[in-house]
Amino acid sequence: MAHDTEFHVHHDSPEAVGRRERLGVRLLIVADGAFLFGMIFSWFYLRNLNTNQAWLPKGVHSFSTASGWVAAAGLIVAGIAHRIGEYNKAVRNATALIALVALLVGGYYQWHQMAHMPFVAQDADGRPFFNGAYASNWVLVAGANMFHYLIGAFVALGLVLRGYRTKLDPTLEEWRQRTAGSWFTWIAVSGILCALATSFK
Amino acid sequence: MTTLSHAPASSRPVPNPQKSLITKLNMGTGMVLGIIFCWGTYYGMKAGRDMTDSHNVNKVLLMSMFAWSVGFLIGIGAFIGPFRWLIGKDLTDEEQLYLAGDGQGISRYFKYCTDHKVVGIQYLVGVMALLGVGGTMAMMIRTNLATPGSHFVTPVVYNSLVGLHGITMIIAMIIVATGPFGNYIMPIMIGAADMAFPRLNALSWWVLFTAVPVLCSAWFLGGIPTGWTAYAPLSDQAGPGMNAFVATIIIFAFSTAIAGMNITTTVVAMRAKGMKWNRVPIFVIGATISVALAIPAFPTFMVAMIQTAMDRTIATSFYDANLGGSGWLYANLFWIMGHPEVYVILIPGVAALMEIAPVFVRKPLFSYNAAIAGFAGIAGLSILVWAHHMYMAGWMPSLNGPFMVTTEFISVPTGLLFLVLIGTMWRGRPWMKLPMLSVYAFIWDFLIGGITGIYLSDVPADNYLHGSMYVTAHFHYTLMGAALTGAIGGLAYWFPKMTGRMLNERGGYISFWFVQIGFNVLFLGMFIAGATGQPRRVADYAHLFAHANLISTMGAYSVGLGMIILLWAIIHSWRSGKIAPMNPWGAKTLEWTVPYPVPLVNFDTPPVVTSDPYGYGRSAK
Amino acid sequence: MSDHDQEVLPPTPGARVGKFLGRSDVRQTFILGLLYTIVFVVLGRWIYPHWMPRVLSKQMQANEDIMIWFTVISAPIAGVVLAIATKSFMNMHRGDTPPEEGIAIRTNTPVVIVWTATSVLFCIVAIVWGLVALNTESIAAATDAPKSIVVDVTGSQWAWSFYYPAQNIHTHTLNLPVNQPVTFNVTSDDVNHSFWPVQLGVKIDANRLVTTVAHADPTATGPLDVKCAELCGLYHAYMETDGAIQTPADFSSWVSSIQATGGVQE
Numbered sequence A: 001m002a003h004d005t006e007f008h009v010h011h012d013s014p015e016a017v018g019r020r021e022r023l024g025v026r027l028l029i030v031a032d033g034a035f036l037f038g039m040i041f042s043w044f045y046l047r048n049l050n051t052n053q054a055w056l057p058k059g060v061h062s063f064s065t066a067s068g069w070v071a072a073a074g075l076i077v078a079g080i081a082h083r084i085g086e087y088n089k090a091v092r093n094a095t096a097l098i099a100l101v102a103l104l105v106g107g108y109y110q111w112h113q114m115a116h117m118p119f120v121a122q123d124a125d126g127r128p129f130f131n132g133a134y135a136s137n138w139v140l141v142a143g144a145n146m147f148h149y150l151i152g153a154f155v156a157l158g159l160v161l162r163g164y165r166t167k168l169d170p171t172l173e174e175w176r177q178r179t180a181g182s183w184f185t186w187i188a189v190s191g192i193l194c195a196l197a198t199s200f201k
Numbered sequence B: 001m002t003t004l005s006h007a008p009a010s011s012r013p014v015p016n017p018q019k020s021l022i023t024k025l026n027m028g029t030g031m032v033l034g035i036i037f038c039w040g041t042y043y044g045m046k047a048g049r050d051m052t053d054s055h056n057v058n059k060v061l062l063m064s065m066f067a068w069s070v071g072f073l074i075g076i077g078a079f080i081g082p083f084r085w086l087i088g089k090d091l092t093d094e095e096q097l098y099l100a101g102d103g104q105g106i107s108r109y110f111k112y113c114t115d116h117k118v119v120g121i122q123y124l125v126g127v128m129a130l131l132g133v134g135g136t137m138a139m140m141i142r143t144n145l146a147t148p149g150s151h152f153v154t155p156v157v158y159n160s161l162v163g164l165h166g167i168t169m170i171i172a173m174i175i176v177a178t179g180p181f182g183n184y185i186m187p188i189m190i191g192a193a194d195m196a197f198p199r200l201n202a203l204s205w206w207v208l209f210t211a212v213p214v215l216c217s218a219w220f221l222g223g224i225p226t227g228w229t230a231y232a233p234l235s236d237q238a239g240p241g242m243n244a245f246v247a248t249i250i251i252f253a254f255s256t257a258i259a260g261m262n263i264t265t266t267v268v269a270m271r272a273k274g275m276k277w278n279r280v281p282i283f284v285i286g287a288t289i290s291v292a293l294a295i296p297a298f299p300t301f302m303v304a305m306i307q308t309a310m311d312r313t314i315a316t317s318f319y320d321a322n323l324g325g326s327g328w329l330y331a332n333l334f335w336i337m338g339h340p341e342v343y344v345i346l347i348p349g350v351a352a353l354m355e356i357a358p359v360f361v362r363k364p365l366f367s368y369n370a371a372i373a374g375f376a377g378i379a380g381l382s383i384l385v386w387a388h389h390m391y392m393a394g395w396m397p398s399l400n401g402p403f404m405v406t407t408e409f410i411s412v413p414t415g416l417l418f419l420v421l422i423g424t425m426w427r428g429r430p431w432m433k434l435p436m437l438s439v440y441a442f443i444w445d446f447l448i449g450g451i452t453g454i455y456l457s458d459v460p461a462d463n464y465l466h467g468s469m470y471v472t473a474h475f476h477y478t479l480m481g482a483a484l485t486g487a488i489g490g491l492a493y494w495f496p497k498m499t500g501r502m503l504n505e506r507g508g509y510i511s512f513w514f515v516q517i518g519f520n521v522l523f524l525g526m527f528i529a530g531a532t533g534q535p536r537r538v539a540d541y542a543h544l545f546a547h548a549n550l551i552s553t554m555g556a557y558s559v560g561l562g563m564i565i566l567l568w569a570i571i572h573s574w575r576s577g578k579i580a581p582m583n584p585w586g587a588k589t590l591e592w593t594v595p596y597p598v599p600l601v602n603f604d605t606p607p608v609v610t611s612d613p614y615g616y617g618r619s620a621k
Numbered sequence C: 001m002s003d004h005d006q007e008v009l010p011p012t013p014g015a016r017v018g019k020f021l022g023r024s025d026v027r028q029t030f031i032l033g034l035l036y037t038i039v040f041v042v043l044g045r046w047i048y049p050h051w052m053p054r055v056l057s058k059q060m061q062a063n064e065d066i067m068i069w070f071t072v073i074s075a076p077i078a079g080v081v082l083a084i085a086t087k088s089f090m091n092m093h094r095g096d097t098p099p100e101e102g103i104a105i106r107t108n109t110p111v112v113i114v115w116t117a118t119s120v121l122f123c124i125v126a127i128v129w130g131l132v133a134l135n136t137e138s139i140a141a142a143t144d145a146p147k148s149i150v151v152d153v154t155g156s157q158w159a160w161s162f163y164y165p166a167q168n169i170h171t172h173t174l175n176l177p178v179n180q181p182v183t184f185n186v187t188s189d190d191v192n193h194s195f196w197p198v199q200l201g202v203k204i205d206a207n208r209l210v211t212t213v214a215h216a217d218p219t220a221t222g223p224l225d226v227k228c229a230e231l232c233g234l235y236h237a238y239m240e241t242d243g244a245i246q247t248p249a250d251f252s253s254w255v256s257s258i259q260a261t262g263g264v265q266e
């Protein structure tokens, strides 16, 4: 052994690696879920307290309920598209692309909303502020959605690009489809919960 | 994803993946890029902004801090793996072997190294540095409090000392056992070749690393006025130093989430053949429950910090009552994280001592099941008790009763931990080495910490004690007396495996007594001050409390001295201590079956486990 | 603890317990436990109260009772733990080689059950005690409300101010008549503070734009310290004032003296 100048790399079975990765991602989803819980808690807690009658001060505009669901639509479409591709290998390249496009379009919509918020007011010095606790919570929820769009798009882009590679281990890639499926499903669920919360104005 | 070769490192050439960027990156390139990002962001954002508006100042500072962190991580190569995944060109075997630090000697400690043993040592050194910084601040706090009149520092500095001492120590304590031992020892203990996600392991450390300069920058930005709990709306009102606090926590939360998921996955999925759940060493169980509890707990703190950041930068009003916000929101989010977190800190320390006790008493661990029930019970209950920190907040007085019930019930699983330890000692003949001494210190210290917790959880008593020095004394008994004592015991125990040398015994003993006696003097004095009615976090106090405070300060200096001796013992032993045999304590867990230096893949042949590691003792008829 | 101790186990549980109690190590542990228990009882019953400030209200009395009696109740449990630890410590082995193997006791189900049951019992005592105290207090707060004297308390960085609506006086010291319940309506002008009239043994946070309520029943006259128990920034340590629980006559004359100066205390 002492003069063995060769080094070698043992591979764990792709099955084991894939399982492990999925567990890891699911644990991260738990963490993200706790984050979502914190946001929703904030939403309803402040809404309920309505300190100084300033959850939605008089005359301040809110977003329509529908717009909240539109903002979640990209996440939902991507989630469904991915699931279809996960079970039907033949259409996988196409569904991956659909997921990617849905996430990009949805992300753009979310960004557009954030750039046109109706509840930003100006103080005496002309400096902008968020008028009320609803406004504050809304922007946090939108930001979290945006974060999901970005991470989702990264994963979707990876799956699209990897779909064209041939040198990858097929078993492991199959597992990675499932792992990504956990993530896409989660961000869709999270988008739905956010849309639900934001419809309580 | 791969298991690497186990031929002796010295006999192999350093792998040299051709043209690969990863061979050129290290901590230095990370620092350079981090600083460029930071300054670029700072000057770029400052230009054209009205910097008389504190919101803009906060915006610029926060973004510069995050830019530093991201720049550093890019510079050290943290994102090469994800990028290569993205484009479908996964890292080659050769590259992975290079990342594992194979044959790279000392330099791998300064690289994005995926070997769990390297990460363990990095954490160990990092923890010691944090404890050193936090401890120095503690000495300054106690010096100021030695006599009434606040002669040593100004109130601004005092408040910053209290807050930064607190958060530095909390961060240090969260990683003190799971960082070094969870990374270095635990994978070997379960017979694994590495962690489940070696690159994420490196990531968790280097992310944490980038938080340290950010935290330190608080000093140069005017300090923080809020204490470690960073209550709102005081944090909204606070000066620029507060940004450092906020950024540190957000960065740290990423690190713990990654580390927690990595450790949990490793233990769930990579145990040696035959290591059924009832054969897993108790330290592994404890560490896993601890990090698994952190995974759902910490993100609410992240939410709270992001809200703080938003209030301070873009003028939202989460905590501004004028505009519909509430400090109670912050307090809830904080303690939903905060109470589980104290057990995240406690459990690995206790678990380390449970690993130690059977070895030195030469008896099986008493009631392995009770130990697990204790840990699991604590973890489960700990998410239902957070509002015992808010009895006097007035947020919902009708919930005080229910929260009192859940809180008091935590003493049942806590009691099981005591039972396991004293049951293990019962009729034993303990080998009084340093690690075992820590077990005894733990029993005394945690007994006091736990019992005082019971008064605090009783609402009528907390009416008086809340916000007083009594609370400070309580949680130091638990955090320092229990968790840190456990971690120091763990260090004395695993030092031979981590460094190849024995920890200097005489230095260890002297330090132990200075620390433990000093510690008890320090915090018994603080119990008296609290019972007498001294609020906590005060730079100055009435003459009534003078004796108690002077006693505390004397104790603190003794702890400080003891810690310096311990540091000396560690450095001295690491460099020139007695060479350790493979299994100096005669223990039965797997880490003692591998030589030092531990081979890259830990085991020549994957071990097979046939029993739990507590088969000590002769049978009683 | 010599070997022949466990050679033959007596046939009946009763005899086994008898034999167990007869063992010398068990006896020594028992004596140690008794000593520790006595130390804790003394600490709780006689030393704690000595540290705590004068009791000026029912609430403070309730606090002190808990501090005393919880210490007394937990003394035997602490005693058992410390006695076993001490006994084993005294039996230590030193040197560079491990001691001989101990006895392979993996677990002992009756012990685990008894231990758990005891701690549950202890918990229940603590909980019931706390709930009863809590309940007594909230009933008192409700029934006392009509006869209470009301004080509006405002915290601001870094001072306390008080307004007595019925008397229409603004003060910066807190004087109260003995034997009359008091209701504090507490709020803040800025960040969170925590209103703490020390010898009354109550405490409640002060929040901006919100009123929180605390209630106390002063039972004795004496000086009162008022402190802030929530870190509130730069001069938190100095956010304190004083006052007194006074006889009704003294209180009335204090009120009149302030009313005489326009209702605002100098």
Ligand code: HEM
Binding pocket: B229, B342, B343, B345, B346, B388, B389, B407, B408, B410, B411, B414, B449, B450, B451, B453, B454, B456, B457, B458, B462, B465, B466, B467, B471, B474, B475, B478, B479, B483
């Ligand atoms: C028997 C178990 C315990 C009980 C019943 C208990 C109870 C409590 C209660 C009721 C408080 C709130 C006091 C107040 O602010 O008025 C408290 C504070 C605290 N406890 Fe414990 N505790 C226990 C164990 C622990 C452990 C094991 C740790 C840490 C390892 C810990 C760390 C803390 C900390 C850090 C605080 C104060 C946080 C702050 O306000 O800065 N406790 N404890």
Ligand SMILES: [Cu+2]
Binding pocket: B338, B339, B342, B385, B386, B388, B389
């Ligand atoms: Cu707690």
Ligand SMILES: [Cu+2]
Binding pocket: C193, C194, C228, C229, C230, C231, C232, C233, C236, C237, C239
């Ligand atoms: Cu204060």
